[in-house]
Amino acid sequence: MSTLPLLLPLAMLAALVVDRLFGEPPVWAHPVVGMGRYLNLFGARLALMPPGPAFAGGALVWLLGALLSAALALTLEILLMQALQPWASAAGLLACALALGLLLKPLLAWAMLVGEVRAVEAALQRSLPEGRAQLARLVSRDTAALDATQVREAAIETLAENLNDSVIAPLFWFAIAGLPGAAVYRFANTADAMWGYRDHREWSGKFAARATICCPGCRRA
Numbered sequence: 001m002s003t004l005p006l007l008l009p010l011a012m013l014a015a016l017v018v019d020r021l022f023g024e025p026p027v028w029a030h031p032v033v034g035m036g037r038y039l040n041l042f043g044a045r046l047a048l049m050p051p052g053p054a055f056a057g058g059a060l061v062w063l064l065g066a067l068l069s070a071a072l073a074l075t076l077e078i079l080l081m082q083a084l085q086p087w088a089s090a091a092g093l094l095a096c097a098l099a100l101g102l103l104l105k106p107l108l109a110w111a112m113l114v115g116e117v118r119a120v121e122a123a124l125q126r127s128l129p130e131g132r133a134q135l136a137r138l139v140s141r142d143t144a145a146l147d148a149t150q151v152r153e154a155a156i157e158t159l160a161e162n163l164n165d166s167v168i169a170p171l172f173w174f175a176i177a178g179l180p181g182a183a184v185y186r187f188a189n190t191a192d193a194m195w196g197y198r199d200h201r202e203w204s205g206k207f208a209a210r211a212t213i214c215c216p217g218c219r220r221a
Contacts, residue, residue, distance in 0.1 A: 007097055008178070012171050014101025015108060023111045031069075031106050031183065035190045038065055043195060046204035059207035062191055066184050073183035076103055100179065107182045108170040113162055120155040124148060165189055188212060 027033050042061045046054050077100070084096040116138055124131030131151045132143040138158045146154065169189070173181035192212050195205025 006093060007100065008175055010094070010097035011100035011104060012174060014098045015104040015171075016110065018101060018105045019108060019111045023115070024109065025106050029106075032186055032190055035065065035069065035187050036194065038068075039191055039194050043201070043204070047201045049204065051203040054203035055206055058195065058204040062188075062208050062211060065191065066187050069183040069187040070180040073103075073179040077179045103179055104170070104174055104182060107174075107186045109166045110163075113159060113166050117155045117159045120151065124151055 024030065039061070042057070046057045046061070049057060080096060080099050080103070084092050084099065120131060120134045120138070123134035128148055128151070131148065132146055135146070135151050135154055136143045139154055141154075143151065143154070169185055170182045173185040177184075188208070188211055191205075191208040194208075195201050196209035196212070197205060
C-alpha cells in the first residue's frame with residue numbers, strides 16, 4: 001500500500017508541533033514577511049493613482065504575487081519530494097513529512113497568536129492601562145474606555161477570529177492543494193489585510209479584497 005496519502009496529514013502534524021515548540025522563524029526567513037515587503041513596494045504608489053489605473057495596477061501586482069508565491073512553493077515541494085524518495089520507506093515518509101511540515105510552518109501561526117492573547121492577560125494583571133495598551137496591538141478599535149472584562153472578551157474574540165486565518169485556513173488549503181495552496185492563501189490574506197480597506201487604498205486594494213470571495217477563510221469578503 002502506498003504511503004503517499006499519509007504525507008499531508010503527517011506534514012500538518014509536524015508543522016503544528018514545530019509551531020508549538022519553536023514559534024516563528026527569523027524575520028529574514030519568514031515568507032509572510034517577504035509577501036508584506038513585496039506588497040509594500042507598490043502599495044503607496046498605487047494608492048495615489050486614479051481609480052482605474054489603481055485598480056488595474058493592484059490587480060496586476062496581486063496576480064503576480066500570487067503566481068510567484070505558488071511557483072516558489074511548488075518548486076520547493078517538488079525538490080523536496082524528489083530528494084526524499086523512495087516513498088515505500090517509512091523513514092523516507094517521515095523525513096519528507098517533517099521537511100514539508102517545516103516549509104508549511106511559517107504559513108501558520110497558532111503559538112504566536114496564543115502568546116499575544118496571553119500577553120494581554122499578563123499585562124492586565126499588572127494594571128488596566130497596560131492591559132488596554134497590549135490589546136491595542138491586536139485590535140483596530142479604541143481600547144481606552146474598556147474595563148477589565150471587556151479587555152479579556154476582546155482578546156478572546158480576537159483569538160477566535162484569527163484562529164481561522166492563522167491556523168485552520170492554511171491547513172485547509174494545504175490539504176486541498178499542497179504547499180502552493182497554503183502559500184497562495186497566505187498571500188491573499190496578507191494582501192487583504194494590508195490593502196483591503198475603504199480609505200485611500202480602496203481602489204488599489206479592491207481586487208485584493210474581492211479575491212478573498214474566491215478564497216474561503218480569508219479575513220474579509
